[in-house]
Every structure is written in structure tokens, then in C-alpha cells.
Amino acid sequence: MSLRPDLAIxxxxxxxxxxxxxxxxxxxxxxxxxxxDRGADVRGLELDPGNVAVAVGRGxxxxxxxxxxxxxxxPDQSFDYAILSQTLQTARAPDRVLDELLRIGRYAFVSxxxxxxxxxxxxxxxxxxMPVTRxxxxxxxxxxxxxxxxxxxxxxxxxxxxxxxxxxxxxxxDKQTGGAAANFLAEHAxxxxxxxxxxxxxx
Amino acid sequence: xxxxxxxxxxxxxxSRRVVLPGPLRLDGGALLAPVEIAYETYGTLAADxxxxxxxxxxxxxxxxxxSAHPRTGKPGWWQRMVGPGKxxxxxRYFVICTNVLGSCMGSTGPASTDPTTGxxxxxxxxxxTIRDMVRAQALLLDHLGxxxxxxxxxxxxxxxxxxxxxxxxxxxxxxxxxxxxxxRHSAQNIAFHEVGRQAVMxxxxxxxxxxxxxxxxxxxxxVARMAAHITYLSEAGLTEKFGRRLxxxxxxxxxxxxxxxxxxxxxxxxxxxxxxxxxxxxxxITRALDYFDLAEEHGGLLANAFRGTATRFCLVSFDTDWLYxxxxxxxxxxxxxxxxxxxxxxxxxxxxxxxxxxxxSPELDRVIHGFLSAGR
Numbered sequence: 001m002s003l004r005p006d007l008a009i010x011x012x013x014x015x016x017x018x019x020x021x022x023x024x025x026x027x028x029x030x031x032x033x034x035x036x037d038r039g040a041d042v043r044g045l046e047l048d049p050g051n052v053a054v055a056v057g058r059g060x061x062x063x064x065x066x067x068x069x070x071x072x073x074x075p076d077q078s079f080d081y082a083i084l085s086q087t088l089q090t091a092r093a094p095d096r097v098l099d100e101l102l103r104i105g106r107y108a109f110v111s112x113x114x115x116x117x118x119x120x121x122x123x124x125x126x127x128x129x130m131p132v133t134r135x136x137x138x139x140x141x142x143x144x145x146x147x148x149x150x151x152x153x154x155x156x157x158x159x160x161x162x163x164x165x166x167x168x169x170x171x172x173x174d175k176q177t178g179g180a181a182a183n184f185l186a187e188h189a190x191x192x193x194x195x196x197x198x199x200x201x202x203x
Numbered sequence: 204x205x206x207x208x209x210x211x212x213x214x215x216x217x218s219r220r221v222v223l224p225g226p227l228r229l230d231g232g233a234l235l236a237p238v239e240i241a242y243e244t245y246g247t248l249a250a251d252x253x254x255x256x257x258x259x260x261x262x263x264x265x266x267x268x269x270s271a272h273p274r275t276g277k278p279g280w281w282q283r284m285v286g287p288g289k290x291x292x293x294x295r296y297f298v299i300c301t302n303v304l305g306s307c308m309g310s311t312g313p314a315s316t317d318p319t320t321g322x323x324x325x326x327x328x329x330x331x332t333i334r335d336m337v338r339a340q341a342l343l344l345d346h347l348g349x350x351x352x353x354x355x356x357x358x359x360x361x362x363x364x365x366x367x368x369x370x371x372x373x374x375x376x377x378x379x380x381x382x383x384x385x386x387r388h389s390a391q392n393i394a395f396h397e398v399g400r401q402a403v404m405x406x407x408x409x410x411x412x413x414x415x416x417x418x419x420x421x422x423x424x425x426v427a428r429m430a431a432h433i434t435y436l437s438e439a440g441l442t443e444k445f446g447r448r449l450x451x452x453x454x455x456x457x458x459x460x461x462x463x464x465x466x467x468x469x470x471x472x473x474x475x476x477x478x479x480x481x482x483x484x485x486x487x488i489t490r491a492l493d494y495f496d497l498a499e500e501h502g503g504l505l506a507n508a509f510r511g512t513a514t515r516f517c518l519v520s521f522d523t524d525w526l527y528x529x530x531x532x533x534x535x536x537x538x539x540x541x542x543x544x545x546x547x548x549x550x551x552x553x554x555x556x557x558x559x560x561x562x563x564s565p566e567l568d569r570v571i572h573g574f575l576s577a578g579r
Contacts (some may be wrong), residue, residue, distance in 0.1 A: 052549040053566055056517065057573025061545040062341070073537035105369055 002032055005174045006085060006111040009190050013109075013167065018080040021045065021104060023067050023097075024087030028055030035060070043079075045070060068092045071100040079104055085111040085190075089145040095157070102163065102195045111190040116150035116183045117172075135187050151183040158193065167192035175186050214347055215244045217270050220309055223342045227304075230494075233329035237318070237413035240343045241309025242266050242301040245285065246293035248349070252259075255349040257340065258285065258361070259357030262431075262488055263480055265308040268300035269293070274479050283563060290572035291356065295486035299347065303364070304339040305331045305488050307481035311339075314415065314481045325483060326412035333360070333495045337367045351375050354575055358382035358560035359527065360488075361454030363495050366535070369516070370497060370508040380571060382519045383560040386505055386538070387496035391528065395434050396489040399427030403482045412483050424482040432472050437523035437556030441465060494546045498538075505538035516546040517574040519567060521559040523552075547574065 003011060009028045014020060017039050022031050025044030027196060028051075034040040044062035046052050055062040063070070067084070068091050082105030084097065089112050093098045101108040113135045114120075123131035130140040138144070151170070170177045170186035177185050218241075225236035243266045248255060258268055260280065269279035269286050285291040285298060295327070302310040305328070312330040320327075344352070355376050357365040362384025369379040385392075406423025408414055433441075445465040449455065452462065461467040501507035509516075516539055520532035529550050536562070539546040551566050553559035560567070 049549050049551060049566065052547070053569045053573070056547045056570050057577070059573070060578025061515065061547050063540075063546060063548040064550055065533075066547075070533075073540050075541055075543075078540075078543065131481070 003030065004186050006169075006190050007033070009169045009171075009176075010083060010085065010109045010111070011037065013192065014081060016040070019078075020081040020083055021074065021079045022083045023071070024084060024086070024090075025051075025055060025060075025062060026142060027051045028058050028060040028062060030083070030085065031055065031060045031062070032058050033174050067097050071097065071104060071180075074100075074104045076103055077106055079106070081107050081109060083109045084107070086113070088112045089147050089149060091147065094110065094147050094149070097105075098161075098163075102193065105177070106194065107166065108193045109190065110154075110193060111188065112149060112150050112154070113145070114170075114186050114189055114197050115148040116152065117187050118184050119187075121184075133187075151186060151189045154189065154191065158191075162196045164194050164196055165191060166194055208241070209237075209279075211363075215248070217243045218273075219243060221343065221346055222530050223346060225342070226389075227335070227339055227342065229329050229335045230332040231330050231335075235304075235311065236328060238304070238339055238342060239309065239315065240301050240304075240310045240339060242299060242343060243268060243270060244300075244347075245269060245298040246296050248297040248347075252349055252351065253353060254296050255344075255347075255352050256291065256298050257344070257368070258291065258298055258300045258562040259340075259355065259361035259368075260300065260303065260547040261357075261359035262363050262492065263428075263476065263485075264361070265306065266300045267308075268298070273466050273481070275475075280561065284568070284571070286553065290568045292572075296353070296575075297349075299349070301340050301343055303336040303360075303488070305336070305484060305491060306557045307484040310353065312481065313412065313483035313487055323413075323415045325415065328483070328487060330494075331487060331491050332370055333363045333491055334500070336491065337364055337371055340364070341372060344375075352377065354378040354380060356380040356571070356575075357384070359384055359557065360492055361499075361516065362527075363492070366508075367495075368498055369512065369514045370501065373509075373512045373514055376514045376516045378517070378575065380436045380517045380519075380574065381532070381535070382558055382567070383521055383524050383527055384518075385495075385527040386508075386535050387498060387531075388493050393493045395430060396493055398430050400486050400489060402426035402430070403444070403486060406482075409482065412486075414482070421479070422473075424477050424480065424485060425470070427473075427482075427485060428476040428480075429469040429473040432469060434526045435557045437525065437554060440555050443554065444468075505535065506541035509539055509542040509544045512542065512544050514544065515574075516544060517570065518546065518548040519560070519570060520548075520550050521553045521556070522550055523554060524557040524559065526557040 020042045022044045031042045052064045082101040120131040169190040170182040172186035223238045225238045228233040269282045302308040305312045317324045353363040355368045362381035403423040405419030409420035448464045450467040498505040520529040536548045
């Protein structure tokens with residue numbers, strides 16, 4: 001079983017034996033990989049009960065819940081890593097979800113589709129229609145992605161909040177691409193984040 | 204560890220009973236002795252004892268988990284879940300189900316004979332708690348030679364026992380399955396039970412509980428069951444099943460017969476219940492439920508009940524259950540998170556209210572089967 005490229009990057013950079021929380025874990029694909037390949041102690045949060053049932057059937061510990069409302073129950077710094085893959089743009093309050101991630105985990109992995117990818121820009125510029133692409137396959141009315149963002153939006157937000165970027169990876173057509181022109185060339189971004197030191201100390 | 208094959212061991216099988224010398228120290232302070240436990244076992248205990256599982260029954264349930272009820276002839280109360288090839292697979296697991304302390308299907312309860320008087324305990328039976336039921340089950344496991352359970356599984360009051368097991372004997376429980384349950388009885392839960400108890404006590408046949416030589420307080424117990432039964436169903440379920448339809452008549456009688464189908468149904472449920480259940484047991488077990496507050500037993504903080512536990516938890520609630528609603532399961536999940544315990548939780552959708560945990564639910568089957576078989 002090969003992982004989705006963004007998940008593979010997260011799996012490759014999670015230290016063996018780490019304690020991780022996968023928020024929006026789906027049917028537990030990444031969790032299973034982290035457990036089996038990295039020996040991680042991993043827990044999940046997932047909205048869809050069918051997905052939870054599949055993940056529980058894999059022997060994973062998954063709680064049905066909503067990233068927007070159910071992260072408050074996790075104690076501060078209770079995980080080494082909090083993971084939010086392809087879920088940020090579906091949150092009602094992505095900024096608060098990000099705050100929660102950095103409160104719950106000492107580090108946070110965040111991955112999201114880049115709305116400033118050139119294909120998306122072209123589609124909107126020339127087609128005049130909301131883009132429907134491989135990574136954004138839904139139409140405007142049925143998409144779960146209610147807070148589209150670009151890599152530059154995210155970078156600016158992190159700078160405003162004083163969040164420290166420990167690492168960043170960018171994907172174009174499942175291949176890694178450089179950071180410089182990522183906002184134009186990358187379909188996908190994965191960030192490894194932590195809070196500024198003073199906040200970590202207080203937490 | 205066992206010298207006798209379990210198939211030949213008289214301790215194992217259907218319709219077993221054992222008198223344990225005790226004494227059992229109860230939460231209320233009393234010492235209970237002897238302690239008789241009626242139970243059934245299914246499947247074969249593995250040589251290393253590693254496949255033993257305890258299934259706990261609900262308020263009016265019994266040890267006939269997957270075997271015909273001796274009085275009603277009906278199939279076991281969880282026959283759809285427990286058996287060869289079922290989610291709780293008796294080809295793989297050794298499954299134990301005991302009649303809880305205080306009940307009336309063979310375990311010591313208010314209808315049992317008080318050895319000091321030679322008469323039924325009736326209301327001199329000590330008030331018991333969920334944890335007392337669990338401690339009595341632990342005595343039985345000692346008798347069966349089961350040191351550690353690979354799982355404790357229960358719905359409703361059975362779920363409370365499962366939680367109490369995990370909190371009281373964390374080293375004896377590997378996995379804990381809690382379905383449609385709660386960590387404490389709410390004011391509304393207590394209120395409904397008090398209506399039921401007062402209905403029993405208002406029946407002139409109750410006679411302060413000393414009715415064992417005469418007619419039991421069947422009318423009062425039937426009313427108690429009727430009130431409780433409403434809480435097991437959802438409004439949508441009742442509407443779908445009965446609506447305002449009339450019972451075997453074309454128009455209202457302008458009297459107080461059971462004009463409506465729902466009235467006839469409840470009367471039948473109430474009456475049928477009195478054939479199989481002891482009214483005093485109903486008082487004692489509802490009291491045990493009302494007293495249940497797992498956080499209170501642990502300094503007021505539910506997370507303390509699970510601090511440092513290695514038990515894995517799986518909780519399931521149903522969206523139309525208003526007796527033990529999803530919010531109650533979620534608060535248990537939050538406590539487990541705070542304690543760092545490995546926990547899974549899912550809210551399943553069903554139109555059937557609290558009773559959903561006993562009814563056909565492929566999703567529940569999948570969750571239970573997956574959770575139990577994972578890592579084995």
C-alpha cells in the first residue's frame with residue numbers, strides 16, 4: 001500500500017516512536033502507516049462514522065468528532081505531533097484549529113491544497129469558473145473546502161501569529177518542488193510548525 | 204493452568220450457578236455472604252486464559268446472553284451479537300455472562316433467602332452499587348480461574364459495569380467496550396427511576412417488600428416498566444411504529460381502554476415484564492444505577508478513574524438515544540483523552556433510541572468485531 005504523497009512526506013519525517021494525533025484521519029491510512037512503519041503511538045479524530053468504523057477495525061484508536069469543536073478536550077502538549085492533512089481548508093474556523101493544533105502538539109504537520117497553483121489561477125482567469133482540478137475535484141456547491149487558501153496566505157498567517165516553520169515541502173504532480181516559486185508551482189503544501197519558544201514554555 | 208478440558212469442567216457451560224463463600228464487602232458498608240452467582244459461559248477457555256471475555260447485561264437483562272430464556276423461551280438477549288462467527292465470536296473467545304448481584308435470575312438478590320432468618324431478604328437486602336456487581340463478578344472470575352479479561356463488553360447498565368471494571372480492576376481488563384451508556388446517572392435518569400419505584404411501592408401488594416408469600420406487586424411493577432420502556436425508545440420510533448393509530452377498533456371508545464396502539468403495546472410490555480422479574484430486584488438495581496457516578500468515586504474528576512490505565516476503550520452511542528445521550532459518551536471520551544487512555548468512539552445513527560444497541564446494526568457489528576479482533 002503506498003501512501004498519498006503528502007502523507008508519505010509526513011510519515012517520512014515523523015520520528016520513530018513519537019506520540020501523534022491525526023486530526024481528520026479518514027479511515028486511518030496514515031495512522032496505520034505511522035504505527036506499523038514508525039512505531040508511533042497514534043490516535044485519530046474523524047468526522048465520518050463510516051471512516052471511524054473502518055479505522056477501529058484496523059485496531060486504531062479513533063474518536064468521532066469535529067476538528068472545529070472537539071479539540072478542546074485534548075490536554076495541552078499531550079502529543080509530540082498533531083497532524084492536520086487536507087483538513088484545514090474544510091474547517092469553519094481554520095485559525096482556531098491551527099491554534100489548537102499547536103496547543104495539543106509540540107509540533108504540528110499541516111498539509112493543504114494550494115489555491116494559487118497556476119492551473120487554478122488559469123481556470124479562474126480564463127474560464128471565469130471556480131476551478132475543478134485533480135486535487136479540488138468538487139464543484140462550488142458541494143465542496144467541503146470552505147476556506148481556500150494559498151501558500152503565501154498561510155505563510156503570512158504564520159508570520160502574524162509568530163508560528164515557527166520547522167520545515168516545508170511542496171508537491172507538484174506528486175513530485176517535490178522548490179519553495180521559492182511554490183505559491184505558483186505547488187499543488188500541495190506540507191508545513192511542520194511549532195509555537196514560538198516563549199509560548200511553548202508557558203504551555 | 205487447567206488440568207481438565209473446559210468442555211468437561213462443571214464450572215463451564217450454560218445455566219451454571221455457584222455459591223461463593225464471600226463475604227463481599229459492599230460499598231454501602233455491609234458484608235454479604237454467601238454470594239451466589241448464576242452465569243453462563245460460551246466457547247472454550249484457551250490454555251493461557253487469554254481469550255476470556257465478560258459481557259455485562261442491562262437493568263432487566265440476565266445471564267442468558269445467547270441461550271433461550273428459561274421462562275419466556277425467547278432467544279438470548281444478545282444472540283445476534285454473540286455466537287459462532289458473530290462479532291463476539293464464541294469460536295474464538297471464551298465468553299462469560301453473569302446475572303448481576305441484586306437481580307432475580309439466580310444471583311443473590313432481595314428474593315434470596317437470608318441465611319440468618321431463613322426468610323427472603325426483601326428490603327433487608329443491602330443496597331448495592333454497580334461496583335458491587337463488578338466485585339461479585341471478579342469473585343466469579345477467580346472461581347473460574349480467569350485472571351485477566353481480554354475484554355469487558357456491555358450496553359446501557361452493562362456499559363457502566365464495563366467502565367467500573369476498567370476503573371476498579373485496570374490490570375484485569377485489556378479492552379473495554381461501552382455501548383449506549385454513561386458514567387453517571389443524570390437527574391432525569393434518576394427521576395424516571397423514582398417514578399418506577401414509587402409505582403411499585405404504591406401497589407398494595409408490595410407490603411413493604413414482604414410479598415414473597417403472596418401476590419407480587421405486579422400492577423406497580425408493570426407501570427414502572429411502562430414508564431421505563433418509553434425512555435428506551437425514540438419519539439420518531441414511537442411515531443413510526445404506532446403514530447396515533449387505534450388498537451383493533453375503528454374509533455375512539457370515549458373511555459379508558461387502550462384505544463391507542465401505543466397504549467396497548469406499553470400495557471403488554473408492562474405485563475409481560477412482571478412474569479419474569481422481581482419487583483424488589485427492580486428497586487435495588489434502579490437504585491444501583493442512580494447511585495452510579497464514576498467521577499464521584501474518583502475525587503470528582505472522571506479522568507482520575509482512568510489515570511495510567513493500559514486498557515483500550517471503545518465507546519459507541521446512538522444519535523436518537525435520549526436516555527444516555529451522545530453527550531454522556533463524549534464526556535467519557537474527554538476524560539479518557541485527559542487521562543491519555545487509548546480510546547475510540549463513534550456515534551451511530553439509528554431511529555430506535557436507546558434500544559438500538561440490542562437491535563440489528565451492521566455498523567455496530569463492524570466496530571465491535573474490529574475492535575475486539577484488532578491486535579490479536
